[in-house]
Amino acid sequence: MSDVEPEVADADAVERAESDADETASRAVENPILEVEDLEKRFGGIVAVDGASFAVEQGSITGLIGPNGAGKSTTFNCITGVHQPSGGRVVFDDEDITGDEPHQVANRGLVRTFQIARELPEMTVLENMMLAPKNQIGESLWRSVLPYFRDEVIEQEEELRERAWETLEFFEIDHLAEEYAENLSGGQRKLLELARALQTEPEMLMLDEPMAGVNPTLERKLLDHIHELREQGYTFLIVEHDMDVIMNNCERVIVMHQGAVLDRGTPAEIKANEQVIEAYLGGEV
Numbered sequence: 001m002s003d004v005e006p007e008v009a010d011a012d013a014v015e016r017a018e019s020d021a022d023e024t025a026s027r028a029v030e031n032p033i034l035e036v037e038d039l040e041k042r043f044g045g046i047v048a049v050d051g052a053s054f055a056v057e058q059g060s061i062t063g064l065i066g067p068n069g070a071g072k073s074t075t076f077n078c079i080t081g082v083h084q085p086s087g088g089r090v091v092f093d094d095e096d097i098t099g100d101e102p103h104q105v106a107n108r109g110l111v112r113t114f115q116i117a118r119e120l121p122e123m124t125v126l127e128n129m130m131l132a133p134k135n136q137i138g139e140s141l142w143r144s145v146l147p148y149f150r151d152e153v154i155e156q157e158e159e160l161r162e163r164a165w166e167t168l169e170f171f172e173i174d175h176l177a178e179e180y181a182e183n184l185s186g187g188q189r190k191l192l193e194l195a196r197a198l199q200t201e202p203e204m205l206m207l208d209e210p211m212a213g214v215n216p217t218l219e220r221k222l223l224d225h226i227h228e229l230r231e232q233g234y235t236f237l238i239v240e241h242d243m244d245v246i247m248n249n250c251e252r253v254i255v256m257h258q259g260a261v262l263d264r265g266t267p268a269e270i271k272a273n274e275q276v277i278e279a280y281l282g283g284e285v
């Protein structure tokens with residue numbers, strides 16, 4: 001054994017450590033709006049989410065991907081209060097929201113597109129928009145009998161109507177305002193779903209398969225709107241099976257496999273990970 005070998009080995013170790021540190025730095029989330037720590041969800045004997053940890057950068061479009069059964073929907077459900085997690089923590093805007101009810105999570109500004117009741121088919125697009133917002137005074141009927149609150153309700157309704165029109169114009173579906181929701185195409189319904197979510201004035205939107213059943217023209221439109229909204233400061237976390245949509249539109253991607261996070265990073269980093277490729281091909285990871 002020469003004296004040189006340990007030096008070379010040390011040099012290798014240092015290089016590896018530096019490259020690990022670089023990788024960690026490049027993959028770190030600097031300004032997280034959402035932090036999921038050691039999330040667990042069990043259904044009887046089934047472990048649907050098994051210690052998943054990740055963070056979502058404020059103002060980013062982040063993709064959450066993984067093969068069927070990886071635990072993506074259950075993770076969404078645990079974050080948004082649909083399911084009570086069996087363990088772990090969810091922090092939004094520096095506040096612990098673990099176990100909050102869905103309406104509490106929405107009121108904090110974290111909204112999932114189909115968390116708000118799906119659009120009501122026998123109501124018009126505009127009526128659907130008017131029903132979406134949170135903290136609507138009009139919902140508390142008793143208040144409307146009091147003169148003071150009646151004025152406030154009228155004022156709030158006018159504001160809501162104005163905002164509804166603005167949002168419908170933004171999504172270019174204002175010409176459909178008087179149309180019954182049941183007459184909309186699949187893609188137009190997705191736009192309405194997103195428009196309704198925006199009526200709640202969220203900070204972050206979680207979209208579950210937004211492109212499913214959407215034709216290519218509307219898909220482009222939907223993506224353009226998502227990018228425009230991101231530029232306005234909204235954050236998006238998107239579960240989507242269409243890899244082209246994820247890889248071409250997300251700055252960051254989180255990969256789940258068997259209930260845990262397998263990798264996270266830029267699309268290029270994710271595409272280069274053989275474990276990810278194997279997970280998708282069904283190989284052992």
Ligand SMILES: Nc1ncnc2c1ncn2[C@@H]1O[C@H](COP(=O)(O)OP(=O)(O)OP(=O)(O)O)[C@@H](O)[C@H]1O
Nearest residue numbers: 043046047048066067068069070071072073074075
């Ligand atoms: N309510 C439930 N009761 C029992 N098991 C469940 C329940 N919900 C989900 N699971 C199981 O948990 C695991 C994760 O499911 P989940 O739907 O979260 O995966 P996913 O990544 O969203 O899959 P997909 O891409 O197919 O929608 C699966 O094995 C599923 O069968």
